[in-house]
Amino acid sequence: MTPSPAVTDAPILDVLAERWSTRIFDPNTPIDEAALASALEAARWAPSASNTQPWRFVVARRGTPAHAAIVDALMDFNRTWAGDAGAFVVFAATATHDGKPMRWAAYDTGQAAAYFTVQAHASGLYTHQMGGFHRDAIAAAFGFGDELAAVTVMAVGALGDIATASEALRERELTPRTRRPVAESVVLDA
Numbered sequence: 001m002t003p004s005p006a007v008t009d010a011p012i013l014d015v016l017a018e019r020w021s022t023r024i025f026d027p028n029t030p031i032d033e034a035a036l037a038s039a040l041e042a043a044r045w046a047p048s049a050s051n052t053q054p055w056r057f058v059v060a061r062r063g064t065p066a067h068a069a070i071v072d073a074l075m076d077f078n079r080t081w082a083g084d085a086g087a088f089v090v091f092a093a094t095a096t097h098d099g100k101p102m103r104w105a106a107y108d109t110g111q112a113a114a115y116f117t118v119q120a121h122a123s124g125l126y127t128h129q130m131g132g133f134h135r136d137a138i139a140a141a142f143g144f145g146d147e148l149a150a151v152t153v154m155a156v157g158a159l160g161d162i163a164t165a166s167e168a169l170r171e172r173e174l175t176p177r178t179r180r181p182v183a184e185s186v187v188l189d190a
Contacts, residue, residue, distance in 0.1 A: 018121065022126045022127075022160075023128055023169050023173060024081070024160035024161070024165045024169055025158065025159065026158040030086055031157055032086075032158070034123075036059070039123060039156070040116065043112040043113065043116040046112040046115040048108040048111070052094075052097045052108070055093060055094075056148055058088075058089065061086065061087045062084075066142075067087070069137075069141040070088045070133075070141070070153060075134065081165075081169055082155045085128075085155035088154065088156070089153075089154045090154075091110075091154065092148045092150045093148070094148060095146065095149065116154070120156060125156055126157060127156050130153045133153045
C-alpha cells in the first residue's frame with residue numbers, strides 16, 4: 001500500500017517524489033535501529049544559521065514510558081493512530097544561543113526534521129509529522145523548561161496493513177496526494 005509517486009511539474013529526486021506521510025504503522029514491527037540511527041545522523045547534518053544547531057531530539061520507542069507520554073500528549077485524531085508507530089521523535093528548538101534569542105531556531109529545527117524524513121524514507125522507514133499535540137504536556141514530560149520548545153512530533157516506523165485500518169484512516173491513506181502549483185507559492189520570479 002504505497003501511493004503513486006507525486007506528479008511533479010519539474011523533475012525531483014525519487015526519494016522526494018515517493019515520500020508520503022502514512023497514518024498506518026505496523027504495531028508489531030520494532031523500529032529498525034540502523035535506519036533510525038541514519039535518519040538521526042541526517043538530521044544532525046542539516047544546515048543551521050551560524051552552525052548553532054538549535055535542534056534537540058527526544059527519541060521514544062514503542063513500549064517505553066516516553067512513548068506512552070507522547071501518545072498522551074497527542075491531540076484527538078492523532079492519538080487514534082500514532083501509537084502504532086515503532087518510535088516517536090520530538091523535534092524541539094532551543095530558545096537562545098550565547099544568551100541571545102534565536103529567531104531562526106524553529107526554521108533550522110524544521111530543516112533537521114526534513115532531513116530526518118528524507119533519510120528515513122530512503123532507509124525504508126515511514127514517517128508522519130504532527131503539529132496536533134499539547135506542547136505543554138511534551139515540555140512537562142521531558143523537562144524542557146523555558147529553553148526548549150517542541151516544534152513537531154514525528155511518528156516513525158514500518159508501514160502497516162491498510163486492511164486492518166479503520167475506514168476513516170483508509171479513506172485518508174487512499175486520497176490522492178496534491179500540492180498547489182509552484183506559481184501559487186512564488187511571490188516574485190524576476
